[in-house]
Amino acid sequence: MKILLMGHPNVGKSVFFNRLTGAKVFESNYPGTTVDFMKGWMRIGGEDVELIDVPGTFSLEPKDKAEEVSVEMLEENQDSVVVCVLDASKVERGLYLALEIIEKGYPVIIALNMWDVAEDKNISIDAVKLERILGVPVVPTTAVSGEGFKELVSRVKDATPVKIELIVRSMGGGESAAVS
Amino acid sequence: MPLSVDERWDLIDKISKQTVTFGAYKHTLKDAIAELTVKPLTGIPVAIAVIYGFWSFFCDFAGTLFTDGFMVRLFDEHWLPWLQSVFPGGLGNPLYALMVDAGHIENGVLVASDTCFESFGVLTSGLFVPFGVVLWAVVAFYLMFAILEDVGYLPRLAVLVDTVLHKIGLHGYAIVPTFLSLGCNVPGVTAVRPLETRKQRFLMITLLAVFIPCGAQIGIMQDLVPELMGWIFLTLAIGYLGFGFILNKIVPGKSPEIIMDVPPYQMPMWRNIASKLWIRTSRFLLVAVPFVLLGCLIVGLMYLTGAMDWLAAVFGPLLMGWFGVPEETVAPLIAGFLRKDLAVGMIGGLMEQGIMTTFQVFTSVVLLCIYFPCLATFVMMLKEENWKEFLGSIASLVAMVFVYGGLIHLVGIMLGVA
Amino acid sequence: MAKKLSEMNFDEEGTVKEIEEEFRKQIAGMGIRVGKKVRMATKQPIKGPVVVEVDKAITSLGLGVAAKIVVEEE
Numbered sequence: 001m002k003i004l005l006m007g008h009p010n011v012g013k014s015v016f017f018n019r020l021t022g023a024k025v026f027e028s029n030y031p032g033t034t035v036d037f038m039k040g041w042m043r044i045g046g047e048d049v050e051l052i053d054v055p056g057t058f059s060l061e062p063k064d065k066a067e068e069v070s071v072e073m074l075e076e077n078q079d080s081v082v083v084c085v086l087d088a089s090k091v092e093r094g095l096y097l098a099l100e101i102i103e104k105g106y107p108v109i110i111a112l113n114m115w116d117v118a119e120d121k122n123i124s125i126d127a128v129k130l131e132r133i134l135g136v137p138v139v140p141t142t143a144v145s146g147e148g149f150k151e152l153v154s155r156v157k158d159a160t161p162v163k164i165e166l167i168v169r170s171m172g173g174g175e176s177a178a179v180s
Numbered sequence: 181m182p183l184s185v186d187e188r189w190d191l192i193d194k195i196s197k198q199t200v201t202f203g204a205y206k207h208t209l210k211d212a213i214a215e216l217t218v219k220p221l222t223g224i225p226v227a228i229a230v231i232y233g234f235w236s237f238f239c240d241f242a243g244t245l246f247t248d249g250f251m252v253r254l255f256d257e258h259w260l261p262w263l264q265s266v267f268p269g270g271l272g273n274p275l276y277a278l279m280v281d282a283g284h285i286e287n288g289v290l291v292a293s294d295t296c297f298e299s300f301g302v303l304t305s306g307l308f309v310p311f312g313v314v315l316w317a318v319v320a321f322y323l324m325f326a327i328l329e330d331v332g333y334l335p336r337l338a339v340l341v342d343t344v345l346h347k348i349g350l351h352g353y354a355i356v357p358t359f360l361s362l363g364c365n366v367p368g369v370t371a372v373r374p375l376e377t378r379k380q381r382f383l384m385i386t387l388l389a390v391f392i393p394c395g396a397q398i399g400i401m402q403d404l405v406p407e408l409m410g411w412i413f414l415t416l417a418i419g420y421l422g423f424g425f426i427l428n429k430i431v432p433g434k435s436p437e438i439i440m441d442v443p444p445y446q447m448p449m450w451r452n453i454a455s456k457l458w459i460r461t462s463r464f465l466l467v468a469v470p471f472v473l474l475g476c477l478i479v480g481l482m483y484l485t486g487a488m489d490w491l492a493a494v495f496g497p498l499l500m501g502w503f504g505v506p507e508e509t510v511a512p513l514i515a516g517f518l519r520k521d522l523a524v525g526m527i528g529g530l531m532e533q534g535i536m537t538t539f540q541v542f543t544s545v546v547l548l549c550i551y552f553p554c555l556a557t558f559v560m561m562l563k564e565e566n567w568k569e570f571l572g573s574i575a576s577l578v579a580m581v582f583v584y585g586g587l588i589h590l591v592g593i594m595l596g597v598a
Numbered sequence: 599m600a601k602k603l604s605e606m607n608f609d610e611e612g613t614v615k616e617i618e619e620e621f622r623k624q625i626a627g628m629g630i631r632v633g634k635k636v637r638m639a640t641k642q643p644i645k646g647p648v649v650v651e652v653d654k655a656i657t658s659l660g661l662g663v664a665a666k667i668v669v670e671e672e
Contacts, residue, residue, distance in 0.1 A: 010332070010443035015452045058627040065381070066373035089444070090655045091200055093629045095192045103182045117444055120210075121654045122203035130199045144449050164183060171194045185623060189631060202653065214656070218649055219640045339658045343646035351660065352647065437660020438647050439624055444656075 002050045002077050003042065003156065006070070006101065007085035008094060009056030012113050014038070015143040016085055017053040020153070037073070044156055052077070058093070060100040074101070081159050082106045083152070088118035088140065091125055098134075099164065107159035108136045111152055115140040133170055135162040214445055218336045227340055230333065234324050242316040243402050251312035252403075255296045260304055264292060267303075278480040279303050284533055297404070297528035305525060306476040309400065310469050314521050317399025318464050319457065321363045326456045330448035334359070335440060342438050348424030349383050349431070350375070351438040357384055361392040364464060365557040368392065369564055378569070379433025383424065385561055386573045389553040390580055391420040396468060396521035401545060404528040408542050415546050415588065423580050431572075467556050468519065475518035479511060479526070488514075502582070504589040505544045508535055516548050518555055523548050539597040543588055551581045599671050604648065604664035606638045612669035621666055628657045636669060 005020075007013050021040030038053040057070035074082070082101050086094030091112070102108050112118075112127060131138040137155040141148035183191065216222040260281070269276030271283050271292055281299040283290045293299035296308035328334055334356055342352030353374060361368025365388055372384040393401070393416065402409060428435065482488040488511055496507030508530055516523035527544055530536055536544070553561065562570055600615055614634050617625055629652045630636065639656060640649040648664045650657055659667075 008441070010335075010441060012446070014456075015449050018449075018452050018455055058624075061623070063624055064374050064376050087443075090629060090653065092192050092196050092653070093627055095195065096188060096627065099183070099188055099191065117446075120208065122205040123654065124201050124203060126199045130195070133195055133198070144447060167195075168183075168187075168191060171191060171198075185626075189626060205654065215639055218656075218658075220642055220646075335658070339640075339642065339647055339649060342658070342660070343642055343644050346646075346660070352658070437662050438658055439621070439628060439660070439663055440658045441628055442649065442656040442658055 002052060002080040004052050004054050004074060004077055004080045004082045005085060006054045006074065006082055006097070007056060007113075008058055008087065008090075008097065011056070011085050011087040011094070012143040013053060013056060013085050016111070016113060016141075017051065019143055019146055019149055021051055042153070044153060052080075057097070059097055060104070074104070074106075080106065081156060082108045083111060083156070084108050085111045085113050088112040088115045088125060089121050089123055091123075099167075102134070102136065102162055102167075103164045105161050107161050109152070109156055109159040110134070110136060110138045111148070112138060112140045113143055115148065116142045116145070134167055136160075210445060214336075214442075217333070218339050218442065220340065223336065223340050227337055230328070230337075234328075237324055238317065238320045238398075239402060239406075242313075242320040242399055243406075246316035247313050247399070247403055251308070251316070255304070255308045255312050256294070259308075260293070260296055260299060263301075263303060274484055277301070277484060278477065282480060282483060284529075286533075293529075295529075295532065297525050298532050300476060300480065300526065300529060302473055302476045302480070305522070306473045309519075309522050309525050310396075310465070310472050313403055313525075314396040314399050314468065315461075315465070317402070318363065318395045319461055321395040322457050322460045323453070325360065325363060326453040326460075327448050329456075330446065330453055332443045332445045335442045338438070338440060339442065344421070346435070346437065347428075348387075348421060349428030349435040350380055350424070351436070353438060353440060354380075354384055357388060358392060361388045361394065362398065363395040363460070365389065365392060365394050365553060366467065366560050367460070369557060369560040372564070376436050377434050379431055380435055382431060382433075382565065382569050382572065383427055385565060385569075386427065386576050387420055387424050389557055389561060389573065390423070390550050390577055391416045393549045394520060394554075396464075396519070397524055397549065400521045400524040400528070404524065404531065405541060405545065408538075408545070411542060412546055412549070416549060419550065419580070419584050423576075423584070427576060468521070471519045471555065472522050475515050475522045478518070479515050482514070483511075502589065503543060503547060503585045504592060505540050505547065506530075506535055509540075509544045509547075512544065512548060513551065516554070517552060520548060520554050537597075539592050543585075543592065546588060547581070547585055550584060552577070600668055601671060602665050603636065603638075603650070603659075603667040603669050604661050606636075606648075606669060606671070608638055608641060610671060611635060611637045612671040614667060615670045616668040618666035621663055625659075625663070625667070629653055629655050630657060630667070 005017055017038055020042045040051050041048040042051045054070050054073050055066055057067040060071050062068040062071050084098045098110055127138045127140050137158045139148050139152045141152055217226050263280045267276055267280045280301040280303055281293050283292050296304045299305055338352035338355050341355050345351055345354050357368045357371035360371050368388050369385055372381045375381050375384055492507040492510045495510050499505050499507055499509055512523040512526040515526055531541055614632050634652050637651040639651050645661050647658050647660050
């Protein structure tokens with residue numbers, strides 16, 4: 001198993017990565033390109049698991065070369081768990097990427113990072129309800145201070161693939177329900 | 181079954197309605213600063229102050245504190261004399277010339293060098309350039325850059341310079357690869373990827389490769405010719421914008437406008453900065469040191485075998501006639517293929533021998549910046565561009581060097597300084 | 599009153615009515631969608647980019663892109 005760290009640019013992903021991994025961190029070259037990404041190991045339940053910091057992307061429909069590589073990296077690591085790092089003060093657009101990854105069938109765990117920034121801006125998110133709706137673990141984190149990281153690590157094992165149809169249905173979506 | 185784009189946003193709206201509440205909110209001091217640094221009236225003075233602070237730190241920390249205060253003394257007063265006294269062979273011996281000191285002819289007599297800029301041995305200049313000067317410049321640069329990056333200042337700078345950069349077919353984001361290239365062109369070339377179109381990436385890579393000197397080069401220039409730095413940067417900036425303007429007109433393709441997220445300011449996390457600094461610096465050492473040593477060796481061998489004199493005789497007329505620099509400049513230009521810092525260091529050697537006028541020093545330093553990217557950058561360009569683009573970059577590069585180099589010479593003649 | 603986003607002045611607010619197809623997807627990724635409230639945070643001079651605030655997040659858009667967005671001002 002590998003763990004991929006994905007998210008928009010500027011959500012504090014590299015700080016996130018630094019917190020999760022130990023001292024053994026190195027920069028790798030993505031084969032055939034000049035794109036570099038960080039690789040390291042994190043300890044989950046007494047085991048060392050490889051963690052890859054995928055370059056930031058807004059969506060899985062790449063708009064530039066940098067994003068193309070992120071999508072390829074996701075596709076090449078089919079057996080991975082994806083830790084999707086969201087900026088808690090910009091949840092909606094973060095959810096777009098998270099949903100895309102969920103739709104592709106990956107087990108996802110969502111980190112609502114920059115929780116402190118969201119609090120500063122008086123934005124409150126019901127993480128428990130969000131978790132119930134999506135069916136994937138949702139953990140508030142603040143990478144700069146380290147808050148929420150213990151919980152995040154302990155909950156990686158709870159990440160399972162979710163059918164998007166279930167989420168749509170639970171929100172009263174689908175053709176029939178949309179009318180009511 | 182994947183959703184369509186609209187279905188997905190629709191779903192997100194529903195989810196967000198149930199889980200997210202935007203409370204009443206007063207603008208804080210942080211927001212005020214965030215807005216002031218992006219508004220032109222206040223933002224531009226702040227940007228100038230930030231860049232000035234960056235430059236002062238670069239000069240004080242790297243130049244004055246480490247290089248002049250410590251390294252120059254260590255190398256010129258202890259390391260060089262010690263090697264000169266213990267290394268077998270002595271002046272005139274080929275191995276001694278390659279490894280320690282080639283010396284130079286003064287009034288028909290071969291004399292020993294006084295500084296590690298002049299001596300040009302693998303063990304003297306070869307170590308002094310990377311460890312005595314360049315390393316500190318690179319560390320200072322990347323430290324400051326990592327802080328600006330982590331604080332979140334760069335996107336604001338991008339907004340402020342967008343108007344100007346849009347005129348040359350790029351947009352504000354291009355300030356990131358440009359700025360990063362001032363540390364090293366290699367990651368700079370990599371950083372063009374977030375530009376949306378092939379045209380923009382081509383323009384950016386070509387302009388970087390030609391007009392942006394790297395931190396290693398700037399460190400050496402600052403050490404050798406601090407009084408010329410303003411003129412050098414001005415000349416390069418004019419070239420960057422002027423040729424960018426022309427290339428934008430010639431190169432086909434689209435130049436989309438900026439669409440960019442401006443993240444909030446963040447307190448930098450030192451561990452993150454330390455890790456970035458370590459990765460970038462160690463990578464620099466890995467690339468730079470072998471090339472500097474190799475460069476010293478190759479240049480030394482070319483002197484010993486007479487190849488350099490032959491090249492100087494062949495290219496001398498072109499160099500003197502078109503660019504207005506003496507034929508001896510051929511040696512640094514050749515070294516520049518491998519490492520720009522090493523090449524500028526050689527000009528320092530020529531200066532100390534009194535071969536060049538100030539204007540010739542200025543011209544040759546600028547020529548070194550623009551005439552060819554270093555080997556590592558060259559390899560990176562090959563990887564990032566396709567063949568057509570790569571050849572296009574090279575062709576533009578050659579054209580720009582001749583046009584701009586000639587133009588500088590012409591201006592010098594008109595001002596009466598060339 | 600409906601007007602283009604590019605015509606809004608500093609600190610004016612409005613609701614997004616329409617975004618031209620060409621940019622819709624990319625701009626949505628920045629949080630700017632139909633029905634969202636926008637505030638003009640800065641306009642750069644000489645046809646420079648605009649800086650807008652949506653859901654308390656800041657985005658910079660070229661003036662030409664901003665001209666493709668229609669806003670209903672309150």
